[in-house]
Amino acid sequence: xxxxxxxxxxxxxxxxxxxxxxxxxxxxxxxxxxxxxxxxxxxxxxxxxxxxxxxxxxxxxxxxxxxxxxxxxx
Amino acid sequence: xxxxxxxxxxxxxxxxxxxxxxxxxxxxxxxxxxxxxxxxxxxxxxxxxxxxxxxxxxxxxxxxxxxxxxxxxx
DNA sequence: ACATAATGTAAAATAAACTATACATGAAGT
DNA sequence: ACTTCATGTATAGTTTATTTTACATTATGT
Numbered sequence: 001x002x003x004x005x006x007x008x009x010x011x012x013x014x015x016x017x018x019x020x021x022x023x024x025x026x027x028x029x030x031x032x033x034x035x036x037x038x039x040x041x042x043x044x045x046x047x048x049x050x051x052x053x054x055x056x057x058x059x060x061x062x063x064x065x066x067x068x069x070x071x072x073x074x
Numbered sequence: 075x076x077x078x079x080x081x082x083x084x085x086x087x088x089x090x091x092x093x094x095x096x097x098x099x100x101x102x103x104x105x106x107x108x109x110x111x112x113x114x115x116x117x118x119x120x121x122x123x124x125x126x127x128x129x130x131x132x133x134x135x136x137x138x139x140x141x142x143x144x145x146x147x148x
Numbered sequence: 149a150c151a152t153a154a155t156g157t158a159a160a161a162t163a164a165a166c167t168a169t170a171c172a173t174g175a176a177g178t
Numbered sequence: 179a180c181t182t183c184a185t186g187t188a189t190a191g192t193t194t195a196t197t198t199t200a201c202a203t204t205a206t207g208t
Contacts, residue, residue, distance in 0.1 A: 006123050021154060032197055037156075044195060045122045047164080049080050052142035063136055068126035095184060106167055111186075118165060121194080 006045035080119035
């Protein structure tokens with residue numbers, strides 16, 4: 001257990017960003033689709049390394065994709 | 075194995091920031107001293123959650139403390 | 149009706165992060 | 179000389195992230 005305190009906007013970004021599919025994003029960042037599924041579902045938070053690669057892929061600063069605690073963004 | 079691609083400025087920050095000791099920082103962010111030691115040594119990269127808590131403690135954006143690949147900062 | 153592609157879900161196995169414990173070293177103070 | 183404190187190092191154990199495999203569902207196209 002131990003609830004996951006980190007949220008993200010991955011799902012939204014996949015659609016805004018070239019309509020990426022889960023599998024395509026997974027390939028781009030070098031993980032399996034299951035990992036993307038789990039992240040979108042909020043099952044756990046990624047490693048910092050993976051978070052960086054995802055941010056890289058979307059060309060966004062990490063903190064615009066991932067946030068600690070409640071989402072405070074627009 | 076699997077080399078760690080994420081670096082950080084934790085050690086420097088401990089000194090710039092109130093001369094925090096490893097143990098004090100560990101307490102503030104809720105991990106053991108061993109974790110801080112490992113991070114400073116670059117043995118592995120933290121979870122995203124821990125990275126956020128550390129950034130919080132130093133009152134800095136996460137990406138000013140942690141960087142992917144080579145350090146490109148000043 | 150059939151095939152294909154995207155997604156959801158689930159569970160067992162491996163890898164990586166993190167803890168707990170323990171001991172060693174060097175510096176600083178008394 | 180002794181104590182205390184910060185740090186270094188090591189290793190076994192637990193927890194969490196990630197992989198692998200597998201099957202189900204819904205939508206789209208032919």
